[in-house]
Amino acid sequence: MGFSGLSRLLLMYIQITIVILPIFILITTVRSISGDRDNHILEYMLSFPISLKQYYWGKIIGRFITVYLPVLFAMVVAIVYGAVKGALIPWNIFFLYTGLLFALSSAFLGIAFFISSFVKSSEVALGIAFFVWIVLLAFIDIALISLMMQQRFNEELILIIAMLNPMEIFRVAAISLFDPELTVMGPVAFYILDSMSQGVFVFISIAYPLGVGLIFAFLGFKIFKNKDLV
Amino acid sequence: MIKISNLTKKFGAHISLDNVNCELNKNESIALMGANGAGKTTLIRSILGYYHPDGGEVLINGVNPIKNRMQVLQEISFVPQLPPPIKLSLYELMQYISISAKVDKELIEHYANEMKLDIKENMHKSFFKLSGGMKQKMLIAISLAKNSSIIIYDEPTANLDPKARDDFYRLLKQNEEEKVLLFVTHRLEEVKDLVNRQIYMDLGKVVWDEKA
Numbered sequence: 001m002g003f004s005g006l007s008r009l010l011l012m013y014i015q016i017t018i019v020i021l022p023i024f025i026l027i028t029t030v031r032s033i034s035g036d037r038d039n040h041i042l043e044y045m046l047s048f049p050i051s052l053k054q055y056y057w058g059k060i061i062g063r064f065i066t067v068y069l070p071v072l073f074a075m076v077v078a079i080v081y082g083a084v085k086g087a088l089i090p091w092n093i094f095f096l097y098t099g100l101l102f103a104l105s106s107a108f109l110g111i112a113f114f115i116s117s118f119v120k121s122s123e124v125a126l127g128i129a130f131f132v133w134i135v136l137l138a139f140i141d142i143a144l145i146s147l148m149m150q151q152r153f154n155e156e157l158i159l160i161i162a163m164l165n166p167m168e169i170f171r172v173a174a175i176s177l178f179d180p181e182l183t184v185m186g187p188v189a190f191y192i193l194d195s196m197s198q199g200v201f202v203f204i205s206i207a208y209p210l211g212v213g214l215i216f217a218f219l220g221f222k223i224f225k226n227k228d229l230v
Numbered sequence: 231m232i233k234i235s236n237l238t239k240k241f242g243a244h245i246s247l248d249n250v251n252c253e254l255n256k257n258e259s260i261a262l263m264g265a266n267g268a269g270k271t272t273l274i275r276s277i278l279g280y281y282h283p284d285g286g287e288v289l290i291n292g293v294n295p296i297k298n299r300m301q302v303l304q305e306i307s308f309v310p311q312l313p314p315p316i317k318l319s320l321y322e323l324m325q326y327i328s329i330s331a332k333v334d335k336e337l338i339e340h341y342a343n344e345m346k347l348d349i350k351e352n353m354h355k356s357f358f359k360l361s362g363g364m365k366q367k368m369l370i371a372i373s374l375a376k377n378s379s380i381i382i383y384d385e386p387t388a389n390l391d392p393k394a395r396d397d398f399y400r401l402l403k404q405n406e407e408e409k410v411l412l413f414v415t416h417r418l419e420e421v422k423d424l425v426n427r428q429i430y431m432d433l434g435k436v437v438w439d440e441k442a
């Protein structure tokens with residue numbers, strides 16, 4: 001396979017990850033707390049002397065492992081496959097990409113737990129999760145962003161909107177790892193990488209989604225703690 | 231032991247507990263009765279610290295169950311109205327309980343045996359795959375093994391066959407000393423020998439309270 005073929009494959013893989021991973025995490029996680037509440041599991045499990053902190057964060061860690069492990073496993077399989085085929089393994093890219101996936105997963109896990117902590121029922125939780133996903137997805141669409149540029153939106157505004165979106169950050173960072181020429185990237189990535197070095201950007205693209213996840217998870221805990229439990 | 235003062239709990243416009251005052255003391259076995267929707271489950275959940283009251287408070291041995299849930303819940307055994315569909319296996323469930331509440335697993339097995347539930351055979355089965363009655367037996371065994379000074383049952387006999395009911399009442403009889411036993415039931419005749427106090431609720435209020 002030639003380089004362009006390989007990078008096209010990688011690109012496809014990244015695009016799919018961006019679309020699938022967040023919705024997968026949201027849908028499977030957003031009912032964690034509200035589902036336990038709906039079917040009275042919380043009522044029983046919380047009748048034991050366990051602190052709410054332990055319960056909530058334990059639940060998050062459990063979910064994180066079940067979500068992130070398959071992703072990590074797929075990466076490892078790819079590496080082993082590459083090694084068997086005799087390919088040179090780009091370890092730094094592997095670690096950075098794994099870090100990016102970790103950060104993306106955390107962001108949506110945190111958002112999912114946040115939603116789960118305040119919704120009245122699991123159905124509503126699903127609805128909100130889907131809405132969040134569709135909105136964020138809309139703002140990674142190159143077409144939409146190009147449209148905004150045609151409409152002469154201010155460049156900074158576009159940049160801020162792009163940078164606030166964990167999905168877009170992941171996308172730009174992942175593609176910039178694999179294809180530094182950014183031939184397939186579209187204009188926003190150029191703006192972003194023009195305004196900072198790649199190193200800084202990759203750091204931000206791991207730290208920011210991680211922070212988003214932690215903040216939402218923490219807000220979720222505050223709500224969980226201060227609301228009626230069942 | 232349990233002191234409920236001016237407790238009010240609303241859900242939206244609906245008042246589920248309306249200024250309830252009540253004291254439950256050691257060596258009391260209480261039948262808590264009342265029509266569907268009277269507020270019995272709401273009262274129990276308030277004792278467990280699940281609800282933030284709109285007024286008044288609950289104190290367990292002088293301690294607030296919301297602020298000090300770990301301390302309070304160490305003293306309470308609870309079996310809910312409906313056994314929840316817990317996905318853990320019996321083994322994992324017992325693990326969770328022995329770690330969180332320091333309950334001896336062998337004691338759980340002992341009481342399960344007394345209730346004619348074979349834990350060993352179902353050890354790695356998911357809890358929610360047990361039959362309705364088996365689930366209740368398991369929860370009852372756990373509640374007895376926990377050896378708390380307050381035991382709260384929200385209609386625990388609904389799914390039990392007559393034999394299991396007898397076993398259950400026999401075990402309770404052995405375990406009620408020096409404790410508060412709070413029992414939601416719609417069938418007073420069943421627990422008559424067991425209880426020494428009857429509380430009736432209606433529309434969120436205690437309407438009748440009689441000690442034997």
Ligand SMILES: Nc1ncnc2c1ncn2[C@@H]1O[C@H](COP(=O)(O)OP(=O)(O)OP(=O)(O)O)[C@@H](O)[C@H]1O
Nearest residue numbers: 230241244246264265266267268269270271272273
């Ligand atoms: N989480 C809730 N949200 C809204 N309303 C509630 C909630 N929990 C209870 N209620 C309402 O409070 C009232 C009392 O309910 P509760 O479950 O305490 O009744 P109960 O005495 O246990 O009845 P039953 O004998 O049927 O179990 C009911 O009208 C019920 O609809």
Ligand SMILES: [Mg+2]
Nearest residue numbers: 270271311384
């Ligand atoms: Mg009830």
